[in-house]
Amino acid sequence: MRRGPRGFEPARGHLAGLLERMPELADPTLPSFELVEFEPLLDSADVEPRDWESIARAVQARYDAFDGFVVLHGTDTMAYTASALSFLLDGLAKPVVLTGSQIPLAEPRSDARENLVTSLLLAARDDLTEVCLYLNGVILRGNRSTKISASGFDAFTSPNEPPLGTAGVTLALRREGLRPPQPGPLTVTPLADVSVAALRLFPGVRSDLLRALLAAPVAGLVLETYGSGNAPQRDEALFEVLGAATARGTVVVNCTQCLRGRVDMGGYVGGDRLREAGVISGFDMTAEAALTKLIWLLSLGLDRPEIERRMQRDLRGELTP
Numbered sequence: 001m002r003r004g005p006r007g008f009e010p011a012r013g014h015l016a017g018l019l020e021r022m023p024e025l026a027d028p029t030l031p032s033f034e035l036v037e038f039e040p041l042l043d044s045a046d047v048e049p050r051d052w053e054s055i056a057r058a059v060q061a062r063y064d065a066f067d068g069f070v071v072l073h074g075t076d077t078m079a080y081t082a083s084a085l086s087f088l089l090d091g092l093a094k095p096v097v098l099t100g101s102q103i104p105l106a107e108p109r110s111d112a113r114e115n116l117v118t119s120l121l122l123a124a125r126d127d128l129t130e131v132c133l134y135l136n137g138v139i140l141r142g143n144r145s146t147k148i149s150a151s152g153f154d155a156f157t158s159p160n161e162p163p164l165g166t167a168g169v170t171l172a173l174r175r176e177g178l179r180p181p182q183p184g185p186l187t188v189t190p191l192a193d194v195s196v197a198a199l200r201l202f203p204g205v206r207s208d209l210l211r212a213l214l215a216a217p218v219a220g221l222v223l224e225t226y227g228s229g230n231a232p233q234r235d236e237a238l239f240e241v242l243g244a245a246t247a248r249g250t251v252v253v254n255c256t257q258c259l260r261g262r263v264d265m266g267g268y269v270g271g272d273r274l275r276e277a278g279v280i281s282g283f284d285m286t287a288e289a290a291l292t293k294l295i296w297l298l299s300l301g302l303d304r305p306e307i308e309r310r311m312q313r314d315l316r317g318e319l320t321p
Contacts, residue, residue, distance in 0.1 A: 001043075001074075001104035008104055010041035015072070018105050024117055031067070031124040044074025044081075044100075049191050049295055052084035056188045059089060059096060063186050068095040068123030070116070075100045075147060075155050078133060082142030084292040086131040086316040088188050093181030095128040098142060099135060102153055111136065111153050118167045127173065129181040130317070132164055139165040139173070143289040143318040148259070159260045160284040160320060179317050192299040198291055200224040200257060207237035214241065220251045220294040222287055223279065229254045229263035229271040239277045246278025249304050253311055255282035255290050262320065280308050282319075289318045 001008040016035055019025060036058060042051065059069050073081055082098045089096065099119040101112035119134045131142035136153045144161040148154075165173035195218050199210065214221065223242075225231050231238065246252055254263050254274055262284035265271040275281075282290045293315070297307045314321050 002106060003104075010043060012037065012041055015105070022113065024113070025120075030117065030120055033070070033120060034062075034066075036062075042074075044077045047074075047077050047081060049084070052081055052088060052292070053188065053191045055081065056085055056088040059085075060186055060188050063094070066094075068097070068125070068128075070119045070123045071096065071098045072116070073098050073100050075102060075135070079142075079145045079147055079156065079286065079288040080292055082131055082133045082145055083286070083289040083318070084296065086141075086143040086318065087293055087296040088191075089131065089186060090189065091182050091184040091186040092131070093129050093184055093186075095123045095125055096131045096142075097122045097128075098131070098133045101135075102149075102151070102155055118171070121171060125173075127175070127178065128164075130179045134167070137167045138163050139167065141177075141179075141317050143292075143316055144286065146259075146286045146288060157259075159286070160262070161317070189296060189299055191295060192301075194219045194295060194298040196220040196222070196291065196295055196298070198222040198224065198287060201226060201231060203232075205232065205235075205238075207235050207241050210238060211241045214245045214250065218245070218250055219298050220253070221245070222253050222255055222282070222290045222294065223274075224255050224257045224287055225263070225271070225274070226257060228261065228267045229256060229265045229274065229281065230268040231270040231274050233270050233273065239273050242274065242279060243277040251294060251298070251304060251307050251311065252277075252279045253282045253290050253294060254279050255285060255287050280312055283312065283321075285319045293318060 002011040002014045097119045099115045103110040105112035133140045133142050133145045135156055140158040140163055144158040145156050148157050197218050256263050263281045265275045265281050297310055
């Protein structure tokens with residue numbers, strides 16, 4: 001990012017110039033690297049599913065030539081991209097580390113320098129074989145991460161999974177939490193142009209809103225519910241709308257609005273009625289992981305029962321069985 005008249009914006013070639021002015025990158029203890037710029041350069045707020053696939057394809061094209069990969073990404077949608085890449089990169093046996101900064105690299109107080117240097121070191125390890133996210137001294141599983149701060153350097157957390165490691169004076173990985181390499185070769189699933197939606201329940205939500213949202217041919221919906229998966233019951237039509245949607249093939253996944261914990265649809269009547277309407281549990285997945293996993297599964301051409309079965313199964317460490 002470079003400061004412009006209307007705020008920070010991406011600028012082609014700007015990063016390469018900044019990296020040339022970082023003497024630490026020439027240190028022999030750091031791995032050598034190649035910088036690849038995408039076209040177009042995007043503010044992460046503009047990232048779409050097709051961009052997740054482009055990143056995955058870039059990794060695939062260079063997979064045999066490099067020991068690991070660092071993806072420099074804006075923090076706004078980094079958790080979505082980290083989650084998506086964990087599903088797209090099938091057969092991954094090398095580290096893919098997403099990192100960025102809360103203050104752009106060109107600024108005097110930027111946190112980007114340390115994040116980049118540490119991410120390069122992580123990407124050169126042979127004991128880290130999954131998609132992860134690194135910021136501010138903490139290494140997180142990519143599909144367990146979520147952004148929690150717009151102003152602090154501790155921008156991300158992994159609410160339902162302990163960090164994979166920390167970067168203090170030494171780099172320390174939680175070895176019992178690391179996933180084994182996937183059997184290769186590395187393949188990337190083409191993402192289909194599927195229509196998905198997300199809706200966060202709120203006090204006063206009405207069935208008309210949900211009906212309008214699902215009127216179009218929506219293939220999947222992530223429904224962010226209260227507490228352990230509860231929903232309001234005063235508007236009876238809410239469950240009718242959901243039941244009609246699941247009956248015509250829409251996959252509806254129940255994720256909690258809470259930062260921590262998991263969905264238990266048998267805990268309250270409202271949750272049980274969602275189950276009766278055909279809604280499935282997202283357990284302790286983040287909303288980002290549920291949405292990206294749903295898009296990926298819908299792209300595989302599976303029938304609805306198989307998509308629902310895989311949504312509720314741990315595939316990349318994204319949920320606790």
